[in-house]
Amino acid sequence: MRVLKDRGSGLRENRPGLNRVLAMVSDGSVSVVRVTHEDRLARFGVGWLKRLFAVYGVTLEVLHPKKSGGRDELLEDFVSLVTTFAGRLYGMRSAKARKQLLAETGQCAGEDAAT
DSSP: OOOOOOOOOOOOSOOHHHHHHHHHHHEEEESSSESSSSHHHHHOOOOHHHHHHHHOOOEESSSSSSOOTTTHHHHHHHHHHHHHHHHHHHHHHHHHHHHHHHHTTSSHHHHHHHH
């Protein structure tokens, strides 16, 4: 049994752990993919991944399936979207502020701080 971990958001498509899982599925080195929660694999499009896995004869097992449905599930998805994008926005702002501070102290090129 091999355990893969990913620190990225389930909304990001290009995560190293997800890419490793997809490579293992496509080369036939796994027959079962187990995830703790479905949204750890991907926030959206898990159905497509299940179908892709099935083409390669791989099954997806979710150890802790969601028990909520309907309105509660929609609200959880909405909150996670807002949280993810707010985190990205604040990350972009803090990166810009760091660049600007470095430019002001002369530690990097000033034109990089303007972008």
